[in-house]
Amino acid sequence: MASAAHLNESSETLPRLVVISDVNVEQTGAGSLLLYRLLEGYPKDRLRVFCNPVYASSAAGARLPGIPYRDINYRFSRLLQTRFNPFGPVAAAYQMPLYARAVRRSLLDFRPQALMSVANGYLWFTAHALAKQLDIPLHLFLHEDWPQLITLHRRGRARNVVIAAARQLIRPIFARPGARFSVSPGMADELRARYGLETEVLYPNRGKDSPEPVVRVRDDASRPPTVAHAGFIHLAGNAALLRSVAASLEALGGYLDLYTQHTDQDLARLGLVGPTVRRIGYFPAREFAERVSGTAHALFLSASFDEKDRTHERTLFPSKLADYTGIGLPIFIWGPPHSSAARWARENPAAALLFTDQDPKPVADAIARVTQDAHYARTLAQGAVDVGKAFFELSTAREQLYRALRKAY
Secondary structure, eight states: OOOHHHHHHHHTTOOOEEEEESSOSBSSSHHHHHHHHHHTTSOGGGEEEEEOTTTOOOSTTOBOTTOOEEEOOOOOOHHHHSTTOTTHHHHHHHHGGGGHHHHHHHHTTOOOSEEEEESSSSHHHHHHHHHHHHTOOEEEEESSOHHHHHTTTOOSHHHHHHHHHHHHHHHHHHTSSSOEEESSHHHHHHHHHHHOOOOEEOOOOOOTTSOOOOOOOOOOTTSOOEEEEESOOOSHHHHHHHHHHHHHHHHTTOEEEEESSOOHHHHHHTTOOSTTEEEOOOOOHHHHHHHHHTTOSEEEEEOOOOGGGHHHHHHOOOTTHHHHHHHOSOEEEESOTTSHHHHHHHHSTTSOEEEOSSOSHHHHHHHHHHHHOHHHHHHHHHHHHHHHHHHOOHHHHHHHHHHHHHHHO
8 A cells, every 4th residue: 555655755756637527526426536536636736627517516615626627618509419319429529629729728838748537428539639639648537338328328220320430439539548447347348348448447435535434333223224325326227226125114114315416306207205215415425424324224335237237337336335335334235246336246245235136125134134233234334344445545546546647657
């Protein structure tokens, strides 16, 4: 593990870096939080950030202090955005290099030596164009397969044609010099098989905002059985599993607590309503740990069983595990064997209870047991804490990033 002194010493040789990404560098959630934590210690005079204001947070203190952020307000014509045009995302991506000129103007006398982006949305095409113009490395974080992502809700022959066109579009980006970071072993396998691209696996990490990793199980069997879920619910298959957990908790006289930025209307559309389901709201990691440990018996993570979501679930790593494993409660992972969450749990059996069958009864039985058996709950929680320390330490992840940046610089 790298020491703080070593990280500070290595930062003196880091390149002047520009981040251009729809996944903004913010202390919010998922990929944004990953970037925020990795770059929090970056030299302030060597870092600039460009983002899409549509996806940016308006919360005070969400951004890196002392770092200039600039908005890139890109827009597409209605002809590209209509659901009747399956090629819209590919055509939109072709427009994004046009914004590279505006970025160069905004940089003034800041002369970047490297660019960084996330292969999500469209700004990574702008980052690639600018990297070509300046002849500098482009470092990419790969959380999803972009062609699959842009066609996620489409079906039929047109979808396959769009995917093929998108794959040809992004191949030159992958060939650009720079580091390539996969968020999971499944993502690394996919990129190797699909594009012949070798990548480093860089797991999500904890930060200064994370809770101290200790067991927080409360020995109080009189509380109603409560399971907590944090974060966005992106897929219908995930919502279905949450509804099943809610039904099991209703039978036990308990609650499903959702710590999320979803509105009540969002949850209603997902079918997550009723007296058993409680929308708690979003809280920073440390505050979330204190709140959830005072009310919940377990933390829940789902992966969709829907066949159409297979690639998505196999490659996307649930970033919430970085903080889940530090909260000190039992973790339930429910999803198909091919999902990255299930793969991680199989390889680290002490970290979580894994359920890979769609039968809800084993999940309901496990909820009942951790509610009534505090010793069992503490054993599970300690396993999660121990594994989390090995996988999600910030110093290890940051040194991995710094090493890659220095190598390409």
